[in-house]
Amino acid sequence: MGHLSSSATLDVELQAKVSALGRGSRHDVCASTSSSRSVSGFRRIGAVSFPGVCQAFTPDGRCVSLFKTLYTNACTHSCYYCPNGAMSRGCRKYSFTPEELAKIVLKLYKENYIEGLFLSSGVGRDEERTMEEMIEAVELLRGKYGFEGYVHLKILPGVGRDHIRRAMELADRVSINIETVSSSTMGEISPSKDYLTDILRRQSFIREEMRRTPLPAGHTTQMIVGGAEERDLDIFRRAVYEYRKMGVRRVYYSAFTSIEGTPFEGRESVPLQREKRHYQLDWLHRVYGFSEKELFCVFDDEGYLPAEDPKKRLAECLLDGPVDPNTASFKELLTVPGIGPVSAGRIIRIRKRRRIESPEELSELGVALKRAWPYLLLRGWRQSTLRWWGS
Ligand code: SF4
Known part of the structure; x- marks a missing residue:
């Protein structure tokens, strides 16, 4: 043994x-x-x-x-x-x-x-x-x-x-x-x-x-x-x-x-990536609190999960465009890939005292910037070139 x-x-x-x-x-x-x-x-x-x-x-x-x-x-x-x-x-x-x-x-x-x-x-x-x-x-x-x-x-x-x-x-x-x-x-x-x-x-x-x-x-x-x-x-x-x-x-x-x-x-054997997508989806439902109805949009027409992180698909479905961390609701922040309940809570608390002006500040608040940045708008500027929002 x-x-x-x-x-x-x-x-x-x-x-x-x-x-x-x-x-x-x-x-x-x-x-x-x-x-x-x-x-x-x-x-x-x-x-x-x-x-x-x-x-x-x-x-x-x-x-x-x-x-x-x-x-x-x-x-x-x-x-x-x-x-x-x-x-x-x-x-x-x-x-x-x-x-x-x-x-x-x-x-x-x-x-x-x-x-x-x-x-x-x-x-x-x-x-x-x-x-x-x-x-x-x-x-x-x-x-x-x-x-x-x-x-x-x-x-x-x-x-x-x-x-x-x-x-x-x-x-x-x-x-x-x-x-x-x-x-x-x-x-x-x-x-x-x-x-x-x-x-x-x-x-x-x-x-x-x-x-x-x-x-x-x-x-x-x-x-x-x-x-x-x-x-x-x-x-x-x-x-x-x-x-x-x-x-x-x-x-x-x-x-x-x-x-x-x-x-x-x-x-x-089934690729482990498919198992991983289920854990990610489960997390969005169980920990982040997205409802069953909200999460339906992450599936394709045949009822299968995307090859990428389902949260990206969720952001495409639920957000109308890049969000400004200075004005977004807690739920909107939570929808952004790379932002979880802890970092969303920190953003809400810090912006009561001052405006958030730079990506570095977001990074310090725990935001995974590489994933989040395409979905954010700061001082009217966005990095996004995402298809569905135009560029
Ligand atoms: S999965 Fe459980 S119940 Fe089924 S054969 Fe194996 S040990 Fe038995």
């Missing part, structure tokens, strides 16, 4: 198991990211650096190390993209016992390798039994071993409400992956999972239980981008539904990756 083996001594068989189940979670779309591919300028959340340990961001923005693993890589479902599925080949099956997993987590935690646990799993032979064992492992950690670290527990598709309730009592965050946008697209990627019953109904249980047991880090979900024939617009609409109706804290996106040995091994 990488350099961990020098300190965290495990017997050979257990080490093989830890490696396999850690590796399994790297491609496991039941976890927060599925691909270990990288794209320049884009930092993945939850990227696995070596089997079992990954960096993730807590809700307050801290970067922490988590032991990210499957409980078992056996699964009776047959999701076509997943190396753990019943139709995939060439993967030796392993499973922890609750005591075994609890002891490994505790050891890594005490030796300061990790600050928490991200526990996902295949459903094993039976989702109720596997979920029960995952819960038992966390009960041992919290009760017998007094573990106070962060726990993200994956809810397995189709499990009963009692298990969901207990998982929520023990974890900081739970999640169930919706994977796709509808029952029909679920049929394209998994012949055995029922979108409405196995996924959305379980998510409703989580939302209802949140009233009784609010989770410190809320609940989240994930969608595969390009796993089925869904359009970017369909993915965005489903994400908006998840935020509004299901109350999820975050939707994560994962570009479909073709994995050898799976029924989808011959298919082309």
Whole structure:
């Protein structure tokens, strides 16, 4: 297990198991990211650096190390993209016992390798039994071993409400992956999972239980981008539904990756740029507060996102021309690429005291000038040669 083996001594068989189940979670779309591919300028959340340990961001923005693993890589479902599925080949099956997993987590935690646990799993032979064992492992950690670290527990598709309730009592965050946008697209990627019953109904249980047991880090979900024939617009609409109706804290996106040995091994992987565009769009909606209606204009006629940053398209749609930072509203400033809520707030505050006269002043206020400058007007002068405004 990488350099961990020098300190965290495990017997050979257990080490093989830890490696396999850690590796399994790297491609496991039941976890927060599925691909270990990288794209320049884009930092993945939850990227696995070596089997079992990954960096993730807590809700307050801290970067922490988590032991990210499957409980078992056996699964009776047959999701076509997943190396753990019943139709995939060439993967030796392993499973922890609750005591075994609890002891490994505790050891890594005490030796300061990790600050928490991200526990996902295949459903094993039976989702109720596997979920029960995952819960038992966390009960041992919290009760017998007094573990106070962060726990993200994956809810397995189709499990009963009692298990969901207990998982929520023990974890900081739970999640169930919706994977796709509808029952029909679920049929394209998994012949055995029922979108409405196995996924959305379980998510409703989580939302209802949140009233009784609010989770410190809320609940989240994930969608595969390009796993089925869904359009970017369909993915965005489903994400908006998840935020509004299901109350999820975050939707994560994962570009479909073709994995050898799976029924989808011959298919082309989806470029990570497409995943990145979904994160950018999500940010515009969730953090900047642009409405679903305002954001519709960033899609092309076929319902796909542009190859460039969607905020550029948004600025073209919503702004009538370059904006003067001395007179623009907060919302207009926020629409300019390179200006976020923090720099927009600073502009509003500073202009109450004096006029902003130079690009350098904007730069000092945190504006990413290279991106913003074509959309700005200062002292009646603009750099813009943008097509839609004329030059
Ligand atoms: S439910 Fe599907 S995605 Fe999750 S482990 Fe099983 S086969 Fe893989």
